[in-house]
Amino acid sequence: MTGADATGGAGAPSTPAVRRLLVVSDSDSYTKWGAALASALPDAWHTELALLLSDVLPSERQLAAALAGSRWAAPAGSETDRVVTAAAARTSRDKAEATASAPTQAAGTVGTALGTETAHATETNDATESTGAAKTARTTEASQTDQVTEAAKTARTTEATAADRRMPVPPHDEAELTYESAASNSRSVPSTARPRYVHLDQLVDLVREMRADAVLLAFRGPLVRVTAGLLNAVPDRPVLIAGFPGLTIPAVPKAIIYREQVDLVVLHSRREVREFARLAADLPAAPRFGLATLPFLPSRTTDASRRTLPDGDVVFAVQAKVPSSLEERVHLVGVLAQAARRQPHRRFIVKVRARAGEAQTHAETYDLGELVRDPAIARELGFTPPPNLLVADGPMSAHLERAAALVTVSSTAVLEAIAADVPALLLDDYGVGPRQLNVVFEGSGLFGDGAALAAGAWRQPDPAWLDDNYFHGPAADDWVERLEELLAARAAAPLPVLARRHNRTGGALRRAFERRKMLGSHDRTFAGRASVLVAVPVRGVVRTVRRVRRALTGVAAVDPSQPVAESRAAERVTR
Incomplete structure (x- = not known):
């Protein structure tokens, strides 16, 4: 049949x-x-x-987090479940340690950002001023920064305990x-x-x-x-x-x-x-x-008792692609640190998708978690982030259970927060538009700046926005x-074969390159390896020609910010 x-x-x-x-x-x-x-x-x-x-x-740890709540969730008592449970216990332990920390806590402690603050003004815009003043210093300290960052990455891996270690990556040998x-x-x-x-x-x-x-x-x-x-x-x-x-x-x-x-x-x-x-x-x-x-x-319900979390966490959901520049991401570290200083009674969690050495859907050129921990960034900002600014991973749903608010520049986590009746704040310090991947939230009532974050001025979504955007029921x-x-x-009857109609130039060589590009080291074909030698130089020439053509015709460069990294071209496609 x-x-x-x-x-x-x-x-x-x-x-x-x-x-x-x-x-x-x-x-x-x-x-x-x-x-x-x-x-x-x-x-x-x-x-x-x-x-x-x-x-x-x-990794196995990331997989356990991704499958939580699904048909494939780790059974209670399994090794994967024990690792996830241990990570949750570590989070509670970090909260207790952060609360008990003295103002002289050492910088660089695993689980905290960089130690304690120095005596500086508490206004959020200090981060901006300090960042601008430090541009010259960054040039002379570049090599030192690279060394410190690499050292931080090594320490971050070697200091993991048996309770929170990353599970082995599944076997890749055929x-x-x-x-x-x-x-x-x-x-x-x-x-x-x-x-x-x-x-x-x-x-x-x-x-x-x-x-x-x-x-x-x-x-x-x-x-x-x-x-x-x-x-x-x-x-x-x-x-x-x-x-x-x-x-x-x-x-x-x-x-x-x-x-x-x-x-x-x-x-x-x-x-x-x-x-x-x-x-x-x-x-x-x-x-x-x-x-x-x-x-x-989760099913969206409004539970007034759920929001009585005066000391709940502020969870910042990292987006790998925005803000995009190193300068903006350093500024963001400063904004988060200033807010954490203003609210020492609660934890500020920088929630990352991956630990050092783990992959994620979109490459994060400047790892925000590493920037928070980097002493060179603290010197650039002019102050050390406080001990209640932490970096953590794990399922977002678990973090939202303890959250007083969810903050981000752009992330689907905002929708998870809305569904869980957790107030949210979308930082608009870096703009609102396609490049910032946040244009969908226009009209939501969720935008605010770093000053709103420091003041704890959380937002609730506009009901009129919800029905057309993800909460239709x-x-x-x-x-x-x-x-x-x-x-x-x-x-x-058998379904028809759906033909490929676009981007066929190059034939088999192009298809081999596309396969190689997406599978990386797991592409085992000779054609894939050979295609890289031909396609990469040709692709560079094609892109140069396109840029020149746009410059000559006066057509603006296309927006590279397609929200799921699907496209570098937003222009209309010719048939």
Whole structure:
């Protein structure tokens, strides 16, 4: 039978067919999203999770955080669960130590920022003035800064205890890639309790082995393009699904083009569906769009007792891409430190996605956690951040349980805070617009500056903004309905092969380069290695020609800030 298996024999009561979904992901944020979305499916679905080997594969610690609350969450009492529990205990321990710390606490203590403050004015704009005055000093101290930063990274790793150590990265050797079957969870149709790890070369065989009815490609756009091309060639191919783990406003054409070979793209707000549909109307072909509440958001309820946290943490959600410059990120450290000085009764948590040596979806050129700990940055600011400014990792949901407020420049964590009824503050010191990845929050009522942060002037979202932006209510979700329509079409006849229509110049060499770029060291093909030697110089020439053409025609340079790093081009795409 094409599509899902039939259940029940002749004369037997009709029972729902077992549907099989394979989730394939690579990075921490896409794994979190894919696992959560699959966990929201009805009980009749059997789901499995595979991590595709690439250079952004999460560590075991990151994986445990990403899977928390999903079908693949670590069982209570497991080694992974013990590590996560130990990390939570460490956080409580750090709070007690920060509270008890004397003003002369030594700088550089693990878990605290850099020690205690020196006698300086408490106004937030001190950080700006100090930063400007220190530009000359930065030039002469550059080599010292690099040495100190490297030393801090080493110390950060070697001082981890058995309680909070990072779990080993899963085996990457092909001989060790085994599928770990586990006991079923509470779902009526069991799903595997641990993900498997696969090379790209093994993906097609995995889809066939599982007899998947649908495959969720939980990847960044360029890797969706690589994998969707392979799966479109599978006879009686499954329904192919893709989507985004967070904010996608403003929508850009290339985010759709990367996903032109999938059947369904899952979006998370009425506004996103509207804007993507508008862009798709100008393209020769586009997938269907389905609406789903962000799957890792808790049900939003207003509980007055939840907000009685006078000494709760202020959690700052780090965004890897904004603010982008080193100068702005140093300024941000100063803003956070000044706010922590003004509110010594509470902890200020700089919540990072990755520890030293761990990968994340978007590369963080200037690691904010390292900047907080760097003595050279303290000298540039002109004061030492206080001991209640801490750096921590772990699931955002756990941090929000103890939070009085969530602060960020731009992060999906704002939506998690809103859902948990935690006040929020979006810092607008670095601007509001596409480059800052925060244009979607215009009209939300959540923006404020560093002075508001120092004063503890938290914000609540405008109800009118919520309905169009991520809080439309589950009754409006239709992505499962769209998926069932596609499955019904597949049951009637094989789904058509979706052709790649854009960016085909270069043929096989281009495809080999795209694969190599996304898989990195896990691309085992000779063509991939060879493509780098040809494609990188050619790509540089093409980009130079484009810049010159824009300069001559007076067309502004395109905005490189597509919210999910899908595109460096926001201009309209020619057919």
